[in-house]
Structure formats: structure tokens, C-alpha cells
Amino acid sequence: MTRRVIVAANWKMNGDSALVDSMISGLSDMESSNVEVIICPSFPYLSDLNQKIKAADLDNIIQVGSQTVSKFVGGAHTGEVSTTMLNDLSIKYVIVGHSERRSVYNETSEQVASKVHAVLDAGLNPILCIGETEAERADGKIESVLLSQIQPVIDEIGIERFSDVVISYEPVWAIGTGKAASSAMAQETHYFIRQLIAKQSKQVAANISLLYGGSVNAANCEELFAQPDIDGGLVGGASLQAEQFKIICSAAKGK
Numbered sequence: 001m002t003r004r005v006i007v008a009a010n011w012k013m014n015g016d017s018a019l020v021d022s023m024i025s026g027l028s029d030m031e032s033s034n035v036e037v038i039i040c041p042s043f044p045y046l047s048d049l050n051q052k053i054k055a056a057d058l059d060n061i062i063q064v065g066s067q068t069v070s071k072f073v074g075g076a077h078t079g080e081v082s083t084t085m086l087n088d089l090s091i092k093y094v095i096v097g098h099s100e101r102r103s104v105y106n107e108t109s110e111q112v113a114s115k116v117h118a119v120l121d122a123g124l125n126p127i128l129c130i131g132e133t134e135a136e137r138a139d140g141k142i143e144s145v146l147l148s149q150i151q152p153v154i155d156e157i158g159i160e161r162f163s164d165v166v167i168s169y170e171p172v173w174a175i176g177t178g179k180a181a182s183s184a185m186a187q188e189t190h191y192f193i194r195q196l197i198a199k200q201s202k203q204v205a206a207n208i209s210l211l212y213g214g215s216v217n218a219a220n221c222e223e224l225f226a227q228p229d230i231d232g233g234l235v236g237g238a239s240l241q242a243e244q245f246k247i248i249c250s251a252a253k254g255k
């Protein structure tokens with residue numbers, strides 16, 4: 001796949017039917033652009049949001065994504081949701097390996113790799129989250145941590161398919177803290193990620209989309225998205241307000 005500009009909203013375990021409605025009305029004047037806009041609500045709202053996006057004629061601008069998925073295709077897995085079910089609801093994107101899934105639900109990089117594989121095999125688009133903790137950064141382990149999160153996925157799906165993966169670099173210390181990485185710091189890490197992939201395929205490194213996540217807001221998005229190796233963002237808290245989210249999506253236009 002070729003390099004794309006993407007702004008994705010991760011609502012996490014926030015929101016309700018009222019948020020779906022207020023988001024549709026707040027984003028109703030959004031215009032088509034080079035930016036792929038994705039909204040990822042919790043499972044119960046996927047279908048409602050998708051249908052309302054279509055009804056509002058926004059489906060050529062906004063797509064819907066899931067926040068996680070099972071690596072299994074079906075069967076006795078209580079509480080899980082499969083890629084087949086997401087396809088049935090016409091969901092196009094899946095966030096995989098968010099740091100909250102890794103730390104709270106103990107998802108390993110190998111399990112994350114299996115999920116990415118399942119997502120690709122189902123014809124869906126994975127957004128693979130990677131990022132170091134504050135302690136890992138302080139210990140100078142950023143590069144080894146990122147490699148340990150990326151390599152199992154490449155080993156699982158092969159380097160050629162890796163360009164179909166969207167990566168979101170989210171330093172854990174920047175998530176939900178209001179302390180975003182500086183644009184220079186984020187660019188430096190994105191450049192490192194692209195070089196790391198280039199060692200295995202220059203073409204994949206050039207084509208892969210690298211998003212930044214972690215306290216992106218209306219005030220810092222422009223500077224972050226102006227960086228050459230940042231292709232958009234994965235936005236948590238600021239995506240719960242249509243006006244802020246629109247500003248963030250606009251900042252990615254023309255990249």
C-alpha cells in the first residue's frame with residue numbers, strides 16, 4: 001500500500017449513543033480531503049456509528065474502526081469479537097496492540113502479531129500501536145523496545161505485507177497525560193522507525209504510514225503533522241469533541 005495521511009480517533013471506553021449523534025452532527029460539514037479520517041468507538045457503537053455516517057453522506061470521508069479484535073475466527077471465546085464479525089458490520093480498520101491492551105490485558109508482541117495477521121487475512125486494515133514507557137526511555141531502551149514490538153509482526157506476516165500495516169507510535173508516557181512528545185522528539189523516533197524498517201525493505205519503509213499518538217490536541221497537531229516522517233495521528237481524549245477533532249483533521253490536510 002502507498003503512504004497515506006490518516007487521523008484516527010480512539011474513543012477508548014468512553015462515549016455513548018449521545019456521543020455518536022453529537023459527533024455526526026458536529027462533523028457534518030467536514031469536507032473530503034487527502035486525510036483518511038477514522039473513528040474507533042467501543043464495540044456496541046460500531047454499527048450505529050457506521051450507519052449514521054452513511055446516512056449523513058459522510059462515508060467517503062469518515063471510516064469506522066474497532067479498538068481491538070480476537071486473533072481467532074470464531075468458536076468458544078467468550079467476550080471476544082472476530083474479524084468476520086467486523087467485516088459483517090463493514091468495519092475497515094482495527095487498532096491492534098494499544099499500550100492499554102498490552103499493559104492492562106497482558107497482550108504480548110507475539111499475540112499482537114497474530115492479531116495483525118488475522119486482521120490482514122480478513123481484508124481489514126490494522127493500526128499497530130507501539131511505544132516505550134517513561135522508564136524504558138530513561139534507560140535508553142527506546143530503540144530495542146520498538147524493535148521488539150515491530151519485529152514479531154514482520155516475522156509473522158513477512159516484510160512485503162508490512163506496508164499494509166499502519167503504525168502508530170505512542171510513547172506510553174504521553175498517553176492521556178497532556179504531555180505530548182515534542183515535534184522534534186516525535187520526528188526523531190519516527191525517523192528511527194522508518195530506518196529500522198528500511199533495513200528490511202526500503203520500499204516498505206517509504207510506503208508505510210506512521211502516525212503519532214499521545215496527547216495530540218488542537219494546539220500541538222499542526223507542528224506534529226508538519227514533521228516529514230509523521231503521517232497523521234491517533235487521537236484519544238481530543239477526539240471526543242467534534243470541534244477539536246475537526247481542527248486536528250484539518251491540520252493534516254495537504255501533507
Ligand SMILES: O=C[C@H](O)COP(=O)(O)O
Binds near residue numbers: 010178214215216238
Ligand atoms: O489511542 C490514542 C492514544 O492512546 C492517545 O490518547 P490521548 O490522545 O488521550 O493521549
